[in-house]
Amino acid sequence: MAYEFTKEDLEEIEKIKAKFPEVMPATLPVLWVAQNRFGHVNPDVQRLVAETLDLPEAHVHGVAEFYTQYYKEEKGKFVLDVCTCLSCQLCGGYDILEHLEDKLGIKKGETTDDGMFSLNEVECLGACGYAPMLQITNDTYVNHLTKEKADQLVDSL
């Protein structure tokens, strides 16, 4: 599949570039634009970002690899990032993770066959007072999870 930015994307990219004295700082935000558009930043998307910004492909690749929020391959429609770090661990984060593994029939790091859900274990999301919690596809936080709440969430998506 050939990846292309839309006109709106390109306008947004121009706005991003205007924030900085050089082009390189646009790398992270433009990778976000790309991920929002295509759902991931696989090597082809990384190439598109590099070409659009006129930066070396190796640079864009290195950045994409360094940061965990960039999906280097296609993911499920909903990515559930369950926090099991310190406060979430203490408040039952692993129970939630295991419960979701059972419910979805996959292990952490995997995607359901129908492509609906990917499940991950993640590090502290800065919501420790709302533990245990998870984040949906790099966006909405779901706080104070219980097994029932996790079930409802999956069923509602």
Add this chain to the structure above:
Amino acid sequence: MSTADWKNYEPVLIPNIKDLHKIDVYIKNGGYEGLKSVLTDKQKWENPKSVIEEVKAANIRGRGGAGFNAGLKWSFMPPADGGPRYLACNGDESEPGTFKDRKIFEYNPHAFIEGALIAAYAMEITTIYVYIRGEYKAYIRMMEKALEDAYEKGFIGKNILGSNYSVDFYVTGGAGAYICGEETSMLESLEGKRGYPRVKPPFPAQKGLWGRPTTINNIETLAHVTSVINRGADWFKSVGAENHPGPILYGISGHVNRPGVYELPSGVPVLDLIHDMAGGIRNGKKLKAVIPGGSSTPVVRADQLDGISMDSDSLRTVGTMLGTAGLVVMDEDTDMVDMLWRITHFYHHESCGQCTPCREGTGWLEKIMLKIKNGDGEIKDLDLLLDITTQMEGRTICALADAAAWPVRHTITRFRDEFEARCKKSVHAVA
């Protein structure tokens, strides 16, 4: 206000005002008066340096965790030479147990924005970036909106409020990397690179973003600047503990009835915070241990906590630190071995890998802790862990290696029985 009066303290950063995040509500409640004052009241503020002096006198100790006097740090900026100078605001907040800056993003973003503008004026800075962790997507959007509003009202941009001071202010987001909260790593990330920390010195004031003078401050630190300008350094110093004055946003998580962020003076007794503010331990359990300021600060046993308060001097007497004032509270059922293993997993996962003692050390810590957790460890592994921590501390580019080593050393020392009981061929009976 002495620390004993903390119950009468009225929050300043997160007061109970509806819709304070909206710029009109903020202005109605005295917002942007501080900025107006420093820019236009030449009687009170002779020049930008006089603002630095006031902030220095207030002794705002950096709320990012290291506690460096903010005004003093500002005074390290070299004289303006006409070229670009930067303020980089650290909203990366990723230390496990820390979730306080988000409270400012959510409830009072303009207090932060105003503080950042005052800081920038004081240091004759021309461009401000606020770097927010990528997971806080909602707050990145909110910050974009808040900055637009402030721009429209003329608090950002050219010739602010008729002064000849001009500044640009941009928000930018991370993409998932704890290390990017370390200030020089954040600079690399802002420059569009992988977040590998830089060797200090040179400090960012000398050589920061694109090699230009740069100051980095935490979001909460900058929000306090607004209060200092409005209420004066003497007010700030009168709140809380003498050596670490002012209000603090305490984040309390773990086994308490009312976890959350509480704004109170520094120096509140730890047990009062847990029992009075956070409603005590869940399910009527007993307190076992507390991590006072994020995962890197050494854990303290409940029986060490009598009379200990949340200020650096008091915490030092029980061998720990204030850090980010993110308290993680553990009840009597907490398995300290599992808990420590999870911390070692975190730091191993987040090490950027530049320095051998950190890259290898964090890996070993996790591996040995996993072995002990699984019941396959031996007593000598505990001593090996302690030995590894000694080889990691103070030998690396940034403080992540220290942050990984401290919890291991102190959790094992303070809960040695529990660790030995989990080891094979233990001299103690297995519980």
